Amino acid sequence: xxxxxxxxxxxxxxxxxxxxxxxAIAEDRLLLPHCDGCDRCFFPPQPTCPYCGSPAGxxxxxxxxxxxxxxxVVHVALHPGFAEDVPYTIVAVELDEGVRVLGRLREELxxxxxxxxxxxxxxxxxxxxxxxxxxx
Amino acid sequence: xxxxxxxxxxxxxxxxxxDLTKRSGVSVLALATQACQRALDDAGLDASELDGIVxxxxxxxxxxVQSVATALGRRELSYAxxxxxxxxxxxxxxxxxxxxxxxxxxxNVLVFRALNGRSGVRxxxxxxxxxxxxxxYPIGLTAFPQLIxxxxxxxxxxxxxxxxxxxxxxxxxxxxAALNERAIQRTPLTLDGYLNGPFVxxxxxxxxxxxxxxxxxxxxxxxxxxxxxxxxxxxxIEGAAWVTxxxxxxxxxxxxxxxxxxxxxxxxxxxxxxxxxxGLGPQDMDFAEIYDCFSSVVLMGLEGLGLVGRGESxxxxxxxxxxxxxxxxxxxxxxxxxxxxxxxMNTVAEAVxxxxxxxxxxxVPEANRCVVTSAALQDGSxxxxxxxx
Numbered sequence: 050x051x052x053x054x055x056x057x058x059x060x061x062x063x064x065x066x067x068x069x070x071x072x073a074i075a076e077d078r079l080l081l082p083h084c085d086g087c088d089r090c091f092f093p094p095q096p097t098c099p100y101c102g103s104p105a106g107x108x109x110x111x112x113x114x115x116x117x118x119x120x121x122v123v124h125v126a127l128h129p130g131f132a133e134d135v136p137y138t139i140v141a142v143e144l145d146e147g148v149r150v151l152g153r154l155r156e157e158l159x160x161x162x163x164x165x166x167x168x169x170x171x172x173x174x175x176x177x178x179x180x181x182x183x184x185x
Numbered sequence: 186x187x188x189x190x191x192x193x194x195x196x197x198x199x200x201x202x203x204d205l206t207k208r209s210g211v212s213v214l215a216l217a218t219q220a221c222q223r224a225l226d227d228a229g230l231d232a233s234e235l236d237g238i239v240x241x242x243x244x245x246x247x248x249x250v251q252s253v254a255t256a257l258g259r260r261e262l263s264y265a266x267x268x269x270x271x272x273x274x275x276x277x278x279x280x281x282x283x284x285x286x287x288x289x290x291x292x293n294v295l296v297f298r299a300l301n302g303r304s305g306v307r308x309x310x311x312x313x314x315x316x317x318x319x320x321x322y323p324i325g326l327t328a329f330p331q332l333i334x335x336x337x338x339x340x341x342x343x344x345x346x347x348x349x350x351x352x353x354x355x356x357x358x359x360x361x362a363a364l365n366e367r368a369i370q371r372t373p374l375t376l377d378g379y380l381n382g383p384f385v386x387x388x389x390x391x392x393x394x395x396x397x398x399x400x401x402x403x404x405x406x407x408x409x410x411x412x413x414x415x416x417x418x419x420x421x422i423e424g425a426a427w428v429t430x431x432x433x434x435x436x437x438x439x440x441x442x443x444x445x446x447x448x449x450x451x452x453x454x455x456x457x458x459x460x461x462x463x464g465l466g467p468q469d470m471d472f473a474e475i476y477d478c479f480s481s482v483v484l485m486g487l488e489g490l491g492l493v494g495r496g497e498s499x500x501x502x503x504x505x506x507x508x509x510x511x512x513x514x515x516x517x518x519x520x521x522x523x524x525x526x527x528x529x530m531n532t533v534a535e536a537v538x539x540x541x542x543x544x545x546x547x548x549v550p551e552a553n554r555c556v557v558t559s560a561a562l563q564d565g566s567x568x569x570x571x572x573x574x
């Protein structure tokens with residue numbers, strides 16, 4: 050597949066809870082927060098496990114593969130930063146670890162729930178980003 | 186759980202609106218003050234007896250309640266709350282007012298929402314700062330229509346709800362708006378017209394999105410006993426609930442961990458709400474005023490509250506059951522989609538007007554009990570209101 054998927058970008062600072070997650074994305078790696086107490090992955094990064102309240106444990110590496118849970122196709126940019134990008138698709142992906150994340154779809158295509166996806170890392174606004182494309 | 190003691194003993198006694206326009210030309214304080222004064226006048230209560238005000242706002246688009254107390258003539262308040270909440274708030278704000286009345290903290294409490302929502306801060310296109318914005322903004326997911334469209338899509342996947350059925354919600358509410366002089370979207374719409382409308386964020390067309398307006402709306406909450414002595418028939422608060430469900434995440438935009446995006450807050454409010462009424466259920470409602478920043482929220486609300494079964498809401502609306510002649514009139518003012526986006530305060534006020542028999546051409550026959558909601562995503566609130574038996 051070809052083409053740049055994203056021209057627009059809105060800068061939002063990372064924070065003390067998320068810095069490690071973005072640092073991994075910058076290296077084309079997806080890490081997921083994980084709880085050693087209940088052995089579940091969760092998202093987004095936060096100080097404690099949202100399922101059981103235990104302190105967050107060591108993150109685990111994820112292949113970033115999963116399936117389409119939901120998606121929208123933006124036709125009207127509601128932020129001027131994305132005016133050149135429309136139409137664009139944002140997909141909610143249920144990763145194989147049971148965690149949902151959001152990302153841009155690499156190129157526009159007809160989606161169905163359950164379609165298998167894999168990660169596609171790309172640059173936008175000087176930041177490395179997690180996107181998705183159909184699994185090969 | 187015992188029934189909360191304020192229920193059945195407090196009431197909404199009056200409502201007030203400003204005109205709804207695309208450009209008010211006046212300050213939010215002027216709008217708030219006018220709506221509040223009109224609610225007092227409607228109830229026949231002198232401002233000197235006002236001792237509480239509750240309001241809510243997002244993005245600093247409103248004015249603090251103290252400013253309205255000042256504008257109404259240097260009033261002294263014993264109860265004053267500025268909630269930093271959006272569409273979850275109006276039913277909850279009424280509940281907080283009723284709790285103050287019931288507990289003796291205040292006797293007569295105004296609840297208002299005021300905004301120059303069209304000419305000033307536009308919530309519908311506003312990025313909202315939050316801890317989890319860093320996972321949304323950089324990919325181009327910047328505003329509420331896009332967030333709620335993700336839930337709408339999953340609802341369509343899970344239930345088989347169609348674009349035509351989303352359109353049926355819009356058409357039904359346009360029909361009510363045609364009977365409501367206050368509404369700003371009164372042009373009748375056909376299904377073809379709807380389907381030919383442009384997408385904002387698929388599955389939402391422009392028609393599926395609320396109509397932003399400048400304006401204000403207020404209601405007056407007091408004890409049932411006091412309300413009986415005022416100018417209008419009381420709308421008795423018979424049920425009330427707020428819920429921050431398990432899995433609500435870190436902020437309004439964090440639904441990563443929300444188990445089922447095809448079920449919103451309404452599904453989590455239902456049990457608490459009906460239990461709070463002391464015996465009423467969905468089958469007892471004569472009409473419903475359901476929060477509708479977007480069309481899909483109405484369908485998820487009908488199902489979540491148990492007013493219809495899972496997956497049945499689209500057909501229910503498309504077959505005319507929510508129209509004035511249907512079995513359950515819904516959003517009789519045209520909703521936020523068509524009357525205008527007063528952030529759900531007008532949804533509460535419409536319920537009161539109907540119970541008072543003041544619905545005019547859109548009056549629901551036998552309007553004795555209704556459910557009102559303030560919810561679109563994870564957390565939110567609801568009320569059951571009734572005529573004074």
